[in-house]
Amino acid sequence: MTNTAGSVPSILLGTWTYRSFLSNPDLNADFDALEFGRGNIRIDDAPLQMFSGLIFGPGWELKLKGAIAYGNPFSVRFQGVGIVGGAQWIYDYSGFLVPDWPNGIDQRPALVGSIVRTIPHPTGPNNKSTAPAGVVAQWIAVKQDSQD
Numbered sequence: 581m582t583n584t585a586g587s588v589p590s591i592l593l594g595t596w597t598y599r600s601f602l603s604n605p606d607l608n609a610d611f612d613a614l615e616f617g618r619g620n621i622r623i624d625d626a627p628l629q630m631f632s633g634l635i636f637g638p639g640w641e642l643k644l645k646g647a648i649a650y651g652n653p654f655s656v657r658f659q660g661v662g663i664v665g666g667a668q669w670i671y672d673y674s675g676f677l678v679p680d681w682p683n684g685i686d687q688r689p690a691l692v693g694s695i696v697r698t699i700p701h702p703t704g705p706n707n708k709s710t711a712p713a714g715v716v717a718q719w720i721a722v723k724q725d726s727q728d
Contacts, residue, residue: 586625596721616717
């Protein structure tokens with residue numbers, strides 16, 4: 581499916597609910613302690629094979645720029661860059677559109693993938709600690725708006 585206004589597949593366009601989780605294999609780890617991030621991803625129309633948009637939450641946003649590989653499934657690779665609390669944040673993302681299940685119930689378009697913190701940035705109360713570069717997590721995004 582493609583969008584008649586541009587080249588980004590219409591299934592990808594729109595706003596997605598985003599969550600990411602630390603790569604902790606301990607089955608007994610508290611689920612809430614695995615959270616790496618949450619927010620919204622907005623995927624905008626762009627030229628052929630280009631990924632453009634925004635990831636954002638209360639008080640922060642990163643501009644997204646990257647590429648879409650067409651296929652089955654579609655794959656995306658993009659970078660988020662922005663200033664949050666006076667510090668530069670850069671994250672790299674890789675992901676795939678989850679194929680539809682035949683006879684799936686309550687299925688929504690979903691993207692799944694991996695994220696890495698590309699550069700360190702201050703974090704915590706009064707930015708007294710540092711979120712180190714290189715931390716890898718997994719992410720999922722579920723489309724919010726009407727299904728195509």
